[in-house]
Amino acid sequence: MEAIRVKAYSMWNTSISTLFGKSPKVKMMCGNCEYVFSKRFEPIHFYKGYPKTLCPSCSRLNYVPIVVNNEE
Ligand SMILES: [Zn+2]
Structure with a gap:
């Protein structure tokens, strides 16, 4: 089954360093x-495109549709 885009989302933090340091919880x-729910994503969820x-x-x-830039 094909993945569908969430209708809406919000994230506690948007900065990349915080993102990778704390594993953001996304609502x-x-x-x-x-249905509204929240999940704490791990950095690995972002490696292959959208979590x-x-x-x-x-x-x-x-x-x-969260885009993570690799700013090494
Ligand atoms: Zn549903």
């Missing part, structure tokens, strides 16, 4: 059923 709304997670309500795979 999002399922793009399918609009994805299953909606705990309808089990659709959602992706969060």
Whole structure:
């Protein structure tokens, strides 16, 4: 099944250093059923594009359009 974009999301911190230091908790709304849930992503979730997670309500795979720049 293809991943769908979350309807809305918010993140506690947006700075990259904080992002990788603390594993941000992202609050999002399922793009399918609009269920609101939150998940703490790990840095590895960002390595291969957008982080994805299953909606705990309808089990659709959602992706969060967060872009992480590698500023080494
Ligand atoms: Zn859902």
